[in-house]
Amino acid sequence: MKGSVLIVDDDRAIRTVVAAALRREGHTVVTAASVGELHRALAADLPDVLVTDVVLPDGNGLDVVAKLTTEHPNLPVIVFSAQNTLATAVRATEVGAFDYLPKPFDLDVLAQAVRGAMAKGRRQPADLPDSEVGGGPSLIGRSPAMQEVYRVIARVVSNDLTVLISGESGTGKELVAQAIHDLGPRRRAPFVALNMAAIPRELIEAELFGHERGAFTGAASRVAGKFEQAAGGTLFLDEIGDMPMDAQTRLLRVLQSGEFTTVGGARTIRADVRIVAATNKDLTQLVQIGQFREDLFYRLNVVPVALPSLRERRQDVPLLARHFLDRAAEDGLPRKQLDRDAVAVLENYDWPGNVRELENLMRRIAALSRDEWVDAESIRRSLGEAGSAQPTAGDAGIEAAVRARLERIAIEEPRALDDGTLYDRIIGEVERPLIEAMLARHQQNQLRAARALGINRNTLRKRLDTLGIEMAGNRSDGAD
Incomplete structure (x- = not known):
């Protein structure tokens, strides 16, 4: 589908490159370098698609898009920006942008977005909170991999579609789930999390759906399950790949019917929750070997969100390290600074424990390092100490391995120490x-x-x- 495109950016080189790429696609292209030139171009001839930067010399592109929503409701707008934050992506969707592209972007991706805008018409503005999300979770990163995560989040927060977050341990799956909840229309209702790996298999159904008095030995009174506790809000099912098959069957029925009964109960209860699930396992492989229901997988995998490992977004490491050091200082630990060599060591490390490992390392450095400035040798030494602090049964005995496991649980899942x-x-x-x-x-x-x-x-x-x-x-x- 060919048509006319208006490109707005104060960088002449970007206007030239983008215009050339779209003309090769067969589009008619007009360019502008400011908000003023944008309005003059719109007055002369309304394009089929508007492509605009956020930061312009005489105004903000997102403010312009917000006004165009009422002035030209059928004009699809694609926003690109070097301000690569989740707030920018959400704000772009909030004001009604058809798509959001972080700079630098692939020209083929832009061309595809333009084709989609022309084919599908304008998206309706999402019902999202203000762009400055107070008290929301910190999703940090400017890497292309994280920008894609932001784009997916921005598109799903305004609806109730089920989301399946996949990624290695420590990548921040619960943070993404919390962001989806906090930015969506259910944000004033509870966010309830349940880790399948932390619950004995025989108790998972009671945890999910609740139980009646006398339903089993020890059930002295009625207890509401996570579905009831999360009523009106979001239920986050972490490590869904560890859910036993019988519980999978009951969960599938709830997703299909929207109703459930407590263990030992007969009254049908409406399940008014949004489901966000997460896993560090390959569910398709579990389906193939018969350990996960295929029909449940498809019910959960409506909107997949693949979180990158930290080694796949190394450019975010300095930003994350600075954030964790600042947060440690806010918690009362001494303020520390990283020199260039220290940052280089962090960027070249593979981070098997991902963002969680980086956070733990920064807190350890803040607590134990004597100098304000942290050098490369201090980082290497801390990384070595982290490895030696997790003995295995082979080199330190079962007792030491169990102690190390408990220490890791205390850091990664402190709630598990008190949940019985x-x-x-x-x-x-x-x-x-x-x-x-x-x-x-x-x-x-x-x-x-x-x-x-x-x-x-x-x-x-x-x-x-x-x-x-x-x-x-x-x-x-x-x-x-």
């Missing part, structure tokens, strides 16, 4: 590899594995079922 699930969680983490190793050693023969472990075969079978361990070949007989 810690014992079952730690025992499960130790028990699972132990049982799997013995089964592998004895060619999946349950009887021989049980003997090696010093337990009854029926006990082993129960533990296999509870832990969800799949048997390769399903050998349970006693044949040697």
Whole structure:
């Protein structure tokens, strides 16, 4: 689809390059360098698409777009900006921009956006809060990978579509979920999070849907589940890949019908929540091996958000490091500064623990470094100490490994220390590899594995079922 395009940018080089690219697409192009020239061009001939920068010498492009919403409601506008923040992306959507592109952008992406604008017409302004999000979560990053995340968030906050956030541990999946909630129309209602990996498998349904008095041993009174607690708001299901199959079935029914019943209850309750799920696992692979329902995957994966690892957005490391040092100072720790060599070390590190690891490192440096200025050697030493602070069973014994695991949980998931699930969680983490190793050693023969472990075969079978361990070949007989 060909048409006329008005390009507004005070940088002559950008106007020239963008105009040439769009003319190659067959469009008629007019350019302007200011808000004043923009209005004169609109008065002379209304284009099919307007492409404008945010910062102009005599005004703000987003303010112009906001006015054009009423003056020219059928004019689609594409906004680009070097102010690559989540606030800019949200504001662009709020004022009714058809699309938002962070600078620098790929010319092919711009050409595709122009084609989409001409084909689909103008998007309606989203019902979003003010662009300055007070008290919202800090999503920080100017890298292209994070800009894409911002664009997706900006497009989904005004609706109730289910979102599935994927990414490695420590990339900030809960921050994204919180941002979607805080920027959307449900922001005044509760945001409730539930980590599937932190809940014993047999209690997940009661946690999700609540239970009635007497529903099971120990159920002394009625308890509302997360769906009821999040009524009107957002329910964040973290580590959804760890949800057992029976609970997956019940969750699927809720997503299909919008209703649920408590454990042991008969009354149908309306599920008035937005679902945001997250996982650090490949759910498509879990579907293939039968550990995750395919129909539930498609119900959850309506809007996928793929969070990049920190090594995929290295240019954001200095910005994040500065932010975490500033936050540490606000918490009462000594203020620290990073020199250039220290920043270079941070940028070249692979960050297996992602943003969470960087935050922990900055807080440790703020607390322990004697000098105000932190050099490269201090960073290397701190990174080395972080690695040695997590002993394994092989080099420091089971006791040290458990202590290290508890310390990590205290940093990453402090709520897990008080939610009553810690014992079952730690025992499960130790028990699972132990049982799997013995089964592998004895060619999946349950009887021989049980003997090696010093337990009854029926006990082993129960533990296999509870832990969800799949048997390769399903050998349970006693044949040697």
